[in-house]
Amino acid sequence: MLIFKKIFNFYYTGFKEMNIGKQLWIIILIKLFIMFAILKLFFFPNFLKSKFETDEERSDYVIEQLTNPK
Amino acid sequence: MENFDFTLIDWSRAQFALTALYHWLFVPLTLGITFILAIMETIYYKTGNPEWKKITKFWMTLFGINFAIGVATGIILEFEFGTNWSNYSWFVGDIFGAPLAIEGIMAFFMESTFIAIMFFGWNKVSKGFHLTATWLTAIGSNLSALWILVANGWMQNPIGMIFNPDTARNEMVDFWAILFSPTAINKFLHTIFSSYILAAIFVIGISAWYLLKKREVILAKKSILIASVFGLIFTIMTVFTGDESAREIATSQPMKFAAMEGMYHGSSNAPLIAAGILKDDPTVENPKKQDFFFELKIPSALSYMAFLDANAFVPGIYDLVHGNEDQEIMSYYEKIERGTVARNALSDYKLAKKSEDKILADSLRANFEDEEWMNSNFKYFGYSYFDDPHDIIPNVPISFYSFHIMVVLGGHFGILFLGMLFFSLKNKLENKRWLLWVALWTMPLAYLASESGWIIAEMGRQPWVIQDLMPTMTAVSNIDSTSVIITFWLFFAVFTALLIAEIKIMLKQIKIGPNEGGH
Incomplete structure (x- = not known):
């Protein structure tokens, strides 16, 4: 348990004593929010996963695309 | 060709290029400056001179800014693979997925853990442990790049796989052939060494500004000495790896090689x-x-x-x-015919399976297991989508200029490192204000050279997304181009905001200097 407490304290004091790091963490968190909560969720669905249920259907679709592109 | 939606293809390409170019504004500095930090901290560890600790901490702060702003910008490329490039993502199968998965795990465990020790560990862990963390951060970030570049190398020179006509996926059969492909190795080494040059110029440029302002003189002089030696060594290494890469391209991508030279x-x-x-x-x-x-x-x-x-x-x-019979060069016309044989075989196989004609399906499938047939026909699969050779030629002016800009600037960097080192050793740097100005203005040129390197690598191989097997136009998803256009401008806004934030925070921190600026 002591080791976990030491690791926790290491990070806790590290974050607490940050100077410019605080500003950078805000930027990182905003960036990650935009990327995962907005862009990924609303604009970047996985095309094949969202359109088809099984890998077999996905294979058939891609083969169709490759052999008879439209 | 008339079947393809070129609005969708062009915007998908533009979006990927935009994301990759912006992402690459952040990466090379991280790859290089971590090693410069490790060298500086090693000197501190060896000498115990607190000046070196101050120097290391200052450059570490600038590294931290670059890392924080740049981190995760590459993830967007992976979003794009799944949405805009689904045919490609499916076709590459586990070959692209495996290196990227290793990269993800490695980046998370190595970089994240040791970066925390680097920034938070001063005076909390032993000097030796801190130094080890700094070196491991450098090694970890570079190993992350290895996996990305192995995946990219495979796209430029696909080997170590078989094509499965049932799933339309390439399956990895020889991991080591992919990892140690000459294309991947040369690409990795050339990319990281040139990134070290960029980092050295970054350190020299900012140090030159301090000397011009007559500030932080000791920090600037010591930093310039380290960075110019580091930069000079890796300029030489970059020349060697560039030479190896050129030889590799001449064999595996002769069209790119011809376009590079116009x-x-x-x-x-x-x-x-x-x-x-x-x-x-x-x-x-x-x-x-x-x-x-x-x-x-x-x-x-x-x-x-x-x-x-x-x-x-x-x-x-x-x-x-x-084609050129004397030189035994197969024409594109012939490659188009052979690729068409392969595509028709895939199409016929699919129909035979659908109509449950087992005998025909088995005989067609046998082709895809026959190495000779694969080398004679499937190797040129991607050519089947073209009927005009014009469409298989990359943009020659872009290829030519991006290659030559990279090479000419590389020469300039080598001369700059020599000059900085020479006057540094003579202790006459402060008097050479013209050289300090040159060093300062070389900073944007280092980024220009680095981006040019990627432009030649990626534009020079067009129209291929996977050399000879998959052209860019068949790799895209069948989605509405409007959504790609909207996300293009969204990314443009997000990345530009990040870049402005990076420059502003970085400039502020440089103006503060090492004395007051902490992590």
């Missing part, structure tokens, strides 16, 4: 265009001798560079399109 007609004793301005862009149907407003040639150097033989024949664009 070479329409091949020849023996081919000269290297050291510098030049293209006069026009002759077409394959109307070929002219390569024509330059101005050109600086080195006789036979291109033949030697490509094949280590000054007399060797280097094919030009015209030779590759029309």
